[in-house]
Amino acid sequence: MEISHTILVQLLSELWAMESLLSAIMSDLLSRALSTVIQRYRRSRAEEAEQNLQRLQRVLLRIDAAVEEAEGRHITNQAMLQQLETLRQGMYEGHFMLDTCRYRGHEHGDGNEGIGGHDAVLSRFSSAWRLLSFPIISSTENMQNTVLDAENLKMLEKMVDRLVTLMGDMAEFAVFLDGYPRIGRGPYSEYLVIDKVMFGRQMEKETVINFLLRSEADGGDGKPGVLPIVGAMRVGKSTLVEHVCLDERVRGYFSSIFFAGDDLGAENMVIKHQNLSASSCQRSLVVIELAGDIEDETWRSLYCSVARSLGRGSMIIITSRSEKIAALGTTQALRLKFLPQEAYWYLFKVLAFGSANPDDQPELVSLGMEIAGLHKGSFIPAHIVGSLMRANLNPKFWRRMLQVCRNIISKHLLMFGEHPEDLGAKGHPVYLQTMPKSQNVIVINNVYQMRSAQHSVPKMRTRDLILGRATCHGKFGVVEWSSSIPPYYTYLASCESLTAGCSTVRKKRPRQESWLSRATAYLSSLNRAQPKLWLQLQHNSLTKKKMVHFWRLPKTRVVLVAYSYYQSGSGQHHHDMPKITLNDAHIGSATPRGKFELLAWRSHIPHYYSYSLRTLLSAIMSDLLSRTLSTVIQRYRRSRAEEAEQNLQRLQRVLLRIDAAVEEAEGRHITNQAMLQQLETLRQGMYEGHFMLDTCRYRGHEHGDGNEGIGGHDAVLSRFSSAWRLLSFPIISSTENMQNTVLDAENLKMLEKMVDRLVTLMGDMAEFAVFLDGYPRIGRGPYSEYLVIDKVMFGRQMEKDTVINFLLRSEADGGDGKPGVLPIVGAMRVGKSTLVEHVCLDERVRGYFSSIFFAGDDLGAENMVIKHQNLSASSCQRSLVVIELAGDIEDETWRSLYCSVARSLGRGSMIIITSRSEKIAALGTTQALRLKFLPQEAYWYLFKVLAFGSANPDDQPELVSLGMEIAGLHKGSFIAAHIVGSLMRANLNPKFWRRMLQVCRNFVSKHLLMFGEHPEDLVAKGHPVYIQTMPKSQNVIVITNLYQKRSALHSVPKMRTRDLILGRATRHGKFGVVEWSSCIPPYYTYLASCESLTTGCSIVRKKRPRQELVF
Secondary structure, three states: OHHHHHHHHHHHHHHHHHHHHHHHHHHHHHHHHHHHHHHHHHHHHHHHHHHHHHHHHHHHHHHHHHHHHHHOEOOOOHHHHHHHHHHHHHHHHHHHHHHHHHHOOOOOOOOOOOOOOHHHHOOOOOOHHHOOOOOOOOOOOOOOOOOOOHHHHHHHHHHHHHHHHHHHOOHHHHHHHOOOOEOOOOOHHHHHHOOOOOOOOHHHHHHHHHHHOOOOOOOOOOOOEEEEEEOOOOOOHHHHHHHHHHOHHHHHHOOEEEEEOOOOOHHHOEEEEEOHHHHHHOOEEEEEEOOOOOOHHHHHHHHHHHHHHOOOOOEEEEEEOOHHHHHHOOOOOEEOOOOOHHHHHHHHHHHHHOOOOHHHOHHHHHHHHHHHOOOOOOHHHHHHHHHHHHOOOOHHHHHHHHHHHHHHHHHHHHHHOOOHHHHHHOOOOEEEOOOOOOOEEEEEEEEEEEEOOOOOOOOOEHHHHHHOOOOOOEEEEEEEEEOOOOOOEEEEEEEEEEEOOOOOOOOOOOOOOOHHHHHHHHHHHHHOOOHHHHHHHOHHHHHOOOOEEEEEOOOOOOEEEEEEEEEEOOOOOHHHOOOOEHHHHHHOOOOOOOEEEEEEEEOOOOOOOEEEEEEEEOHHHHHHHHHHHHHHHHHHHHHHHHHHHHHHHHHHHHHHHHHHHHHHHHOEOOOOHHHHHHHHHHHHHHHHHHHHHHHHHHOOOOOOOOOOOOOOHHHHOOOOOOHHHOOOOOOOOOOOOOOOOOOOHHHHHHHHHHHHHHHHHHHOOHHHHHHHOOOOEOOOOOHHHHHHOOOOOOOOHHHHHHHHHHHOOHHHOOEOOEOEEEEEEEOOOOOHHHHHHHHHHOHHHHHHOOEEEEEOOOOOHHHOEEEEEOHHHHHHOOEEEEEEOOOOOOHHHHHHHHHHHHHHOOOOOEEEEEEOOHHHHHHOOOOOEEEOOOOHHHHHHHHHHHHHOOOOHHHOHHHHHHHHHHHOOOOOOHHHHHHHHHHHHOOOOHHHHHHHHHHHHHHHHHHHHHHOOOHHHHHHOOOOEEEOOOOOOOEEEEEEEEEEEEOOOOOOOOOEHHHHHHOOOOOOEEEEEEEEEOOOOOOEEEEEEEEEEEOOOOOOOOOOOOOOOOO
16 A cells, blocks of 8 residues: 555656646747747837838938929919928928937937927827837848837828828929929038028028019009018028028019118118119118017108108018017018927938938937927027037937936926026026036026127137036126028127026025825825724715715725715614625725615714715726716717818818919910810819818807807808808817817718819819910919909909900901900999900900900990000901990890991901890800809908908917808908908907907898898899998988999099998988999999988888788
8 A cells, every 4th residue: 555655646746747847838838939929020010110111211202302303493383382381391290200210219228208308309299209119129131120009100101191192292293393493502401411501491481582573562552562570589580581682583673672670760771782783673672670569650650761762662571579560561471480390300410410320320319309309499509509419429428418408498497487498588597507517507698699790709609618618707708609691690698607506597486285286195095094084084074965985995996985874873773784894895805786885883882873874886987987988089089180180181282282273374374265164163172172171270269249140150151051060079189280170970071072072173184284384474473462462353364364265266256257246244243344354454465456445335436435556456457345234235226336346347356245134145256254253162262361461360260260251241242342351451359350240240131131132132233222330320321322433533432431330430411432442453443322311211112011921
């Protein structure tokens, strides 16, 4: 038995050892298998990341090539300049992402991730600092092997897809680019390296130059045009203006260029340039550089002085840090901002590495990205710090520089709550951090600049102080940086050296302990307290029947909630008492569910009361449920917001393509009828796209006037009937570049359809862009220009080209050499006379016809007026006769007139006849041209410019929302747009605009209720209408008649309709007013005969009251 027992023990021992061996083998196999799977996963993620990085690098090469090519051309197309700026931004963001993914794995391990750490550099890509979630794999030689987690890999893919799409949207850009002349300029990388060319302001420079070279950009009546440039201190205003003034195009256009500073006056102006060869033109450019505001009286005096003394076509550029000067412009102010983070890194990397290759020193790139992220886009720190780093390409030195930059920022944030750059902009003293430790503290009290400083500047430089190469005591001056580009400023600083402990800077009070920290400490101690103590502390709250959160049960996410408290005497049976004690719940020995009672404490002294709690488990399950639902809703809203924003960005990009194509086409003399129809289709798509874009962007800014009646949402979005439900959720502000307009499914689908339709539209224009290059250019400013200056006919480009092409076709006559007839039909004030006048003023028409005659309702040769006579073409004897009728013409009269014109005028003569009556369409030898009022989208495009003038609508979204509703009330009327638009432009106050909306609503609703028709329809029928004034009045003003005068210079009333609306003028009885004076041919002045009636009186025929219906 003993032997058997021994054998059994040995067998069991061997089996146990074998089992342990098998277990170890299985464990090893399992660990190897898992390791293999993980390695393969990591390798696949690395390969996927590397493929995306290679795609990103390739598309960046395409963008770099396009940007460099475009910057070597003189582009005047405003939309193309915006496309170029979009390309630049994409280039900067792409390079920033590429450097982040490549080099952020080379951590420098300084252990200090405080100020200026990952988040400081990748603020635009908030989660991108988690890009490097695994260590680097070095098995593949040519692979960066940066493994990204799912979220950041998706972010990289989005960046690549966005840039690929961006380049796909530049097909027409590349075609149109070939039509612009080259300018002398080195390659892009060259002028970054040599640090002698202005960086990051190419679009702004071209915008200013295009404004200056436009002869029609003046302030009206030949007065100087004014361009305000607004920006913070040291943002580059003077540098931009200096580069503009040095441009050969500007110097050849202006005979003189004057500069003036805060000391205004002719005697203080400095002549910076004089072009004797162009002196006969007497065009001058005046540049005024201000630090702050300028008084209204001073500005008016200066402007009038410049207007009197300088020649026609002169211009003024005024720069300042104050936003108030934007109101002085005759065009929209140019606002300069510091470089965005991606563009700043693009510049900083070149300054810091110089001729060294960043790819060879990835750790330095990683350090450089963090340092660049600390400077808030400021140019001067980039040059100071960049030069120090370029002189010492040592990782240890760069790590110390990072630490110095972090310390200086954290010190100011802790002491003053602001970044040192923001403090410096306010004139607040700031501390200077030196690399070696010192007992002295250096304070910068003042920063200033000197132009072309050759002498009397300090020999000491800021970089010497930072490196500790120089020590000074007391007050002294230093040179911060000397710019090597015009205007060659030297930036200086007044400093003071103080002993440690002294300071000239005002410190903030120490922060009080947060109530949140005190509450957190109290609740933590309460959670650790004994049940009996807790019960005593909470007795009052429970007796008042307040819900009291107890504590979290051990090892669960459940919180015990007591909602009722009672006590029972000793006579109560034991089995009636709660079975679970508070201590059981506290230590986790009992796991109750739902509602139940707890025995909190039993007294051991008379009366032997038992204290019980009625409780429930809310805990955090209910809280988790609410949080889960909240998270789901937030994710849904965020995903919808991201989807909406992606579509809005796509819409904005395709609109830039359309804008560029339209502007380019409108600068060509197109005779191809199909191409003219394509151009009109593009215009309509442009109007509808901008209308949808503004609706989605600004309709969230509701003005809350509580009156959605006439002219509410439905009035504005008649073409998109459900689009007023676009904003179904509040705005999410977590993503910096997101408008975060959340659209419901229907309207999101509507937006997607709009984008797809416009993309398809542009896809169908490939041949259009190619054929366009074959047509000659005509003198015309960019599209946005003649909207702003209000001096070019809007919305009739296709109709004008259609009429001109008809007139210039020799085969368009009526047969047998008889005159061809083109009828133009349209309602009153739709623009028939304006269209015909612009046709007759066209040089092609004037060169083709020897004479142009005009006739009105009084027909006959003796009543015709010769509007133009071309003696050089008189031998051709071709004439154009324009007949403007208000109504019909009798058949006999027409036959007699037509035969008379056919006999007396030469072969190839033409007749244009305009009227409000449809009957004249039958008189044409070709199809009649029917003019209609502008569609809603095109009307809003015009109205927005008239209402905002030089102001930027993006800065005032509430006004855009109000303006869209007001524009929707006017049924496309040009005169209403100019009257109301001028009132709104003069007072960019939301309160005033809300009142104007109310006035317009009342005006429309009153006529709808009284006569059943819109007032514009009543006017077209010659029916009297009421005027609605902004202040309440006892008198009622009735417009009894509307008429117009051509070139009215005298004998017109001094009172204007806008004065009546504002209540600035009061009249009694009958009187006349000027509604609007057009500043484009035929220069009509529109007048109205009015009558002021007391309340209760009316000369207007009212409808009979409706009889009550009986069923």
